[in-house]
Amino acid sequence: MKVTINGGHYPGLDSGAVGITTGLQEAVVTRELMQSVAGYLRAVGYTVLEVQENNLSQITSASNAFGAELFVSIHCNAAASTEAKGTETYCYQWGSSGARLARCIQKQIIDNLGTVDRGIKTANFHVLRETECPAVLVETAFLSNPEDEQLLAETAKRDEFARAIARGVTDYVAQS
Numbered sequence: 001m002k003v004t005i006n007g008g009h010y011p012g013l014d015s016g017a018v019g020i021t022t023g024l025q026e027a028v029v030t031r032e033l034m035q036s037v038a039g040y041l042r043a044v045g046y047t048v049l050e051v052q053e054n055n056l057s058q059i060t061s062a063s064n065a066f067g068a069e070l071f072v073s074i075h076c077n078a079a080a081s082t083e084a085k086g087t088e089t090y091c092y093q094w095g096s097s098g099a100r101l102a103r104c105i106q107k108q109i110i111d112n113l114g115t116v117d118r119g120i121k122t123a124n125f126h127v128l129r130e131t132e133c134p135a136v137l138v139e140t141a142f143l144s145n146p147e148d149e150q151l152l153a154e155t156a157k158r159d160e161f162a163r164a165i166a167r168g169v170t171d172y173v174a175q176s
């Protein structure tokens, strides 16, 4: 099974969201999560492309050239209100394989991290639209919320996010 794992944003060029309490940068969190998820999937025999680029077209081109069968983009959320928190996972359209993959990953994160379940959503994001395989974008938790930020800042909890995302992928593959 060939899977692309994309860490959202790019350290040094595009920090993405910034943690409200510690200044933790989304691009740094997603790089670590990408590497961890890739490691867990390689451990069960998957071939994994890790890609983190500032240019979205480079991400999707690399994934398509790799021949990915699944694509997972990892992000952290932010909102104007510090109250907003929880996990949501995006797919391109309802009824698709991507929607099933999104449900598998969302369920693992909610069950294992206990974050607020904000559900599955659809979006016309470049990385969902231009990938030639089932694709999802996971918003793990909110860096603009102090409790969620704490989860992403703690090494053990961050690792639990990575394990949950990897298990979501393997759950999807087992069901398909």
Ligand SMILES: [Zn+2]
Binding pocket: 008, 009, 016, 017, 026, 075, 076, 077
């Ligand atoms: Zn992001």
